[in-house]
Amino acid sequence: EAQVTQNPRYLITVTGKKLTVTCSQNMNHEYMSWYRQDPGLGLRQIYYSMNVEVTDKGDVPEGYKVSRKEKRNFPLILESPSPNQTSLYFCASSITAGGRTDTQYFGPGTRLTVL
């Protein structure tokens, strides 16, 4: 079954404690992306990756890091989380950039709370 998996699904942490949210896809997609979704602000792109070792900033990259060492995995790293990073995070993958001519598959989401 084609899918994007994220872990953990729920996380409560404290300010400053480094964390990683993993994302994995089984469709051999080249394009992967991270988004955050906040009430009143909608879905905003954090980082995206066109292929292994190729990443670029989206609209809201501050406070986040990513890496793409393997095609299937695209972890999101918060080196020093702050309360304003409390949000619902989605990972997504597609064949073409942003799924502009194909389907972009979204993971189930990770709800992060930073105290």
Add this chain to the structure above:
Amino acid sequence: QKEVEQDPGPLSVPEGAIVSLNCTYSNSAFQYFMWYRQYSRKGPELLMYTYSSGNKEDGRFTAQVDKSSKYISLFIRDSQPSDSATYLCAMIEGSNYKLTFGKGTLLTVNP
């Protein structure tokens, strides 16, 4: 001005109604246009994509793009309670790969 503006709703319609959802944009570099549907507590799922002005139809859904007016629409015919969800427009430039979403419109279709 935000690059993509979407009618915020919420929108409540009776079953069987025709629904019109709209987005405007200011960035003339946007070349690809998509509509996503998001059910509560789920990730978005792609409904339709298009990259040319005009209409594109898929079952009960029609996506319309007017590049000259920088305006896109999604029409839902014979709306069903199962169409109740948040609908998000999304756009991407032709020269880069950054995706920009509208804030979404919450639609409720009442039986």
